[in-house]
Amino acid sequence: MKGVVTVVPAMFATVPNSRLIEIARYPRIAWVDADRSGNPELDQHKTSLGLVTGFWANGLSGGTLDVGVLDTGVYQAHPAFAGHRFESNFGTTDPDGHGTGMAGIFASGDATYTGMAFGCDTICIAQAGFETTSMAGMNYLVTMTSEKPEVINYSFGNGRANDVDYSAFDQFFDGAISKFNVMVSKSTGNNGYGTTTITHPAPAFNLMASANMDDRNTATRNDDIITGSSSRGPTLAGRKKPDITAPGTDTMTTRNFGSGFVNLGGTSSASPHTGGGFLLVRQLGATTTYGGKAVLLNAADAWDDNNTQLTGDDGPVVGSKWNRTFGWGYLDLGEAYANGPDLFEDEIAAPVGGIRRFKLCKGSMFTGEKATLVWNRHVLFNGTQNPNQIEGLSNLDLVAYSQANTNVLGQSASAVDNVEQIDVDADTAVVLKVYTTGSFDPQVITEGYGLATEEDFGATSGTSNPTSMFFVVESAGSTNNLQQRIEMFNFVTGQWVLARVDPIGVSDATHAAAAPGPQSNFVDPNTNAVLARVGARSTGPSFMFPWHYRIDLVGWFID
Structure with a gap:
């Protein structure tokens, strides 16, 4: 024999509808499928x-x-x-x-x-x-x-x-x-x-x-x-x-x-x-x-x-x-x-040294509206054969922030899927952030993605004269009695300036620091670059030594 042919034991018959249930209950009948009339759809x-x-x-x-x-x-x-x-x-x-x-x-x-x-x-x-x-x-x-x-x-x-x-x-x-x-x-x-x-x-x-x-x-x-x-x-x-x-x-x-x-x-x-x-x-x-x-x-x-x-x-x-x-x-x-034209097709560079990469866009969302992020898993095509090189899935995540106060309005962060989707519960102006988590497969230098929105979104661009400027940090410590300091660099004076001080504990918390002075002073007039730095210190007795300070997410919000 050159092959094996699998035959499904089946028969076709015309029977009264009233007998179908009786036939289906017979112990040796695996399945009954009716030949239904077609309706043009x-x-x-x-x-x-x-x-x-x-x-x-x-x-x-x-x-x-x-x-x-x-x-x-x-x-x-x-x-x-x-x-x-x-x-x-x-x-x-x-x-x-x-x-x-x-x-x-x-x-x-x-x-x-x-x-x-x-x-x-x-x-x-x-x-x-x-x-x-x-x-x-x-x-x-x-x-x-x-x-x-x-x-x-x-x-x-x-x-x-x-x-x-x-x-x-x-x-x-x-x-x-x-x-x-x-x-x-x-x-x-x-x-x-x-x-x-x-x-x-x-x-x-x-x-x-x-x-x-x-x-x-x-x-x-x-x-x-x-x-x-x-x-x-x-x-x-x-x-x-x-x-x-x-x-x-x-x-x-x-x-x-x-x-x-x-x-x-x-x-x-x-x-x-x-x-x-x-x-x-x-x-x-x-x-x-x-x-x-x-x-x-x-x-x-x-x-x-x-x-x-x-x-x-x-x-x-x-x-x-x-x-x-x-x-x-x-x-x-x-x-x-x-809403098909409200699509961003872009790419994001692989993170280096654990530093998260991100892309931003801003616009308006109404109650129940969504944004969806999709990217591909990389597999080396091998012609008619099974692939022999399968790259690890890049981990991209999606978050929506309020433009007014930087509060998180929605977040999607699956570690196993290549689709992320968020919605909002009220009409609001938002910033959508696509960001990397962890490291990419070494073979993946950049990751292309599609971000579908529903309204008048546009990619954010640099400016030397912003009307608002916030630096956001999500962080936590390994013990209580710790203090976090956020500083921004003033390009006019050439000095670091304290922007915000907060107590931090063992639970993740998000803190937004506003520019401590005219916003344009904190933007490099030549490159539109902005600089911030964060640090932590102990402010009292600690029941854990050495203690640790962890930063989970940082980002600028500039308008």
């Missing part, structure tokens, strides 16, 4: 996802960008694909039909069942299956096609991800994404309720794993519910997957013969909705995978399952919320279009 998705009044109304439908389908093939002669070009490594047909359906959700030009990015250019196709087959197909899509796709859909599952948190197959996809700047939209799987029922490679850091929402064939989102078969997170080590939820159940999409359409559901159909949305965000202006991902996650409507399997207590919540059923929320492309 791609026509409703235009409205419920905000496409009609957002991207499409403003001429954004894919343009010169390209999509990839890593699946069972695509029936290229379907009339809904007229006008698209194709590149494929295994023919022009699709005996199974699954891949053709994915391509239709991406790119169908049918007037009724319109694909998410119907105006895209080339549909690139490669074969999926066993891990080695899918790896070869992915390698073809990112290295051998002439029209390299910006997003590739992979609606296959290669085993439930309750065996290992981060498999070599997961790492393979992270390597392709970080190397070629191509997003992969992935189905989470159809294993239903439970803990870590998602399938590989959904745990990969850099891709977007989609859960499956049933939009009930209505244009409104108020009656939508999670599909019971949609797989749940988190990963085995507690990382936040799924990333997002998108409509998938009972999706009408292109058939693999003739000119008709077929009902195709599951998280398979949810995934290309997310992938198509990502392509539109790229066309809107995002240039990186992490930038486009940040926009989609920030725009998503947060939902909560209240930690139950029931759908009656599910629903949207205000602000930021990750949930093992819905991820960071329900795909909202109307919001993504409106």
Whole structure:
């Protein structure tokens, strides 16, 4: 024998509805799946996802960008694909039909069942299956096609991800994404309720794993519910997957013969909705995978399952919320279009000697609004083989400060995820700070990131004549009876000037020191540099010797 073929014992039959429960109770029956009638949903998705009044109304439908389908093939002669070009490594047909359906959700030009990015250019196709087959197909899509796709859909599952948190197959996809700047939209799987029922490679850091929402064939989102078969997170080590939820159940999409359409559901159909949305965000202006991902996650409507399997207590919540059923929320492309330009794609240098690096931007946030930070994990792509160099995850964190008093309004500081998200509880002017924690992997010199906001944010710039100036220190000691001194350098007098003195104890505390005099005196007139120094001393009896003084966070706030 040259191989092994696994056969699932199954039968198909037409039975009265009244007998289904009786059949399902038979001890040797593992699963009963009804052949449900299809309801046309791609026509409703235009409205419920905000496409009609957002991207499409403003001429954004894919343009010169390209999509990839890593699946069972695509029936290229379907009339809904007229006008698209194709590149494929295994023919022009699709005996199974699954891949053709994915391509239709991406790119169908049918007037009724319109694909998410119907105006895209080339549909690139490669074969999926066993891990080695899918790896070869992915390698073809990112290295051998002439029209390299910006997003590739992979609606296959290669085993439930309750065996290992981060498999070599997961790492393979992270390597392709970080190397070629191509997003992969992935189905989470159809294993239903439970803990870590998602399938590989959904745990990969850099891709977007989609859960499956049933939009009930209505244009409104108020009656939508999670599909019971949609797989749940988190990963085995507690990382936040799924990333997002998108409509998938009972999706009408292109058939693999003739000119008709077929009902195709599951998280398979949810995934290309997310992938198509990502392509539109790229066309809107995002240039990186992490930038486009940040926009989609920030725009998503947060939902909560209240930690139950029931759908009656599910629903949207205000602000930021990750949930093992819905991820960071329900795909909202109307919001993504409106705030997609409010994106910062930047990079931050690796910390040296334990010194934290940071970037600042400032603007206004209204009650419940969010900011989302995303970056990639670095994995060395190794062609069709498993990666052999996996870098440690860089640890970036996100905090929001009040511009008025430097109080912390929101903070997200996961040590294991590459997504951070904050919200605010009131209308306010804020400073957003992206900062490093710990050290980067030695191979990572700089870390690129995307920071998605919702309003009029702008990066802060230096000034020689600020209207306000604060130096903030978060610190603690190993014992009580310690005193902290903050000094600032006066460039006019050339002297250090005491700005603030505070008692410090064993609990972390944040202290903000204002410039002790005209702010312009404390800015170097040639370089706009500012200098501060902090120190601590004992002011009384200490029950611990030697005592220690620790600084956790420092930062300037200058306006």
